[in-house]
Amino acid sequence: MTLNARSKVVVLLSELLNTAISDRQKMLPSDSGATLDLSLHIAEAETMRQATPFLQRIDAQRERDRKRLQDYYRALQRKSSTPNKRAKTVPTAEEIESRQKAVKLEQQRKLSELDERYLFSAVLRPIVLAEFRIPAVAIDVEIQRKAEKRIFRVYWNAMLKKMEPMSCSRCLRTSFNFWFTNDTVDRQCSACHG
Known part of the structure; x- marks a missing residue:
């Protein structure tokens, strides 16, 4: 399992685990x-x-x-x-x-x-x-719900050549689609929102 330590999201990078680690x-x-x-x-x-x-x-x-x-x-x-x-x-x-x-x-x-x-x-x-340092672009996104605002950081993964998913604030499931709560602007997946 590979986990982005900053975003706390599981990212499927199995090729990293299959290669020999030369630069520890x-x-x-x-x-x-x-x-x-x-x-x-x-x-x-x-x-x-x-x-x-x-x-x-x-x-x-x-x-x-x-x-x-x-x-x-x-x-x-x-x-x-x-x-x-x-x-x-x-x-x-x-x-x-x-x-x-x-x-x-x-x-x-x-x-x-x-x-x-x-x-x-x-x-x-x-x-x-094992820790791998992979080049990635971090993008801060501001979400506003009613009177509350919150900034979330999303990552563009250079190895995958796509955005990394974010995790639900309740169950930690990863997804690209979220609902945001009105009072605290927490991310919720479809299972936790419903």
Whole structure:
């Protein structure tokens, strides 16, 4: 992932990451920690966005298994409450109650095992933080909404030969189309605006 440290926007510059780094900068900028934190936040959000279909399939499968187990133990519960026709003796109320309690405990154990089986976690760790100084043109744009004015800096990326997108002030999604709030002139993407 490549991130413009000044505008805090993800910029797709994969060719930079594929080339050998010959001119390494000796000093990282003073805000490299903030840039790293932001890049981790964006990477986590992107990972979750891409993992959503997988997580939904796993949740659906877990719910199917949970329903199947509950149906099975519900049938066992009904069976344990009725006397066995083949048995010579009729069970007492205490025996029936103890069987039902055993079925209930077994059901709880199986459901907790099921939850453990579907439990997983992911850890995202940065491997490298590299700084590239790329020539760019910074353009200050003044936006006025009602009585409020605000200046935003947009960048012309010389490598991409196009403008870099800006990020939403709420969710940090990048876009070229924004709505601006009336009171604080914050950028909002279509999802946050609606």
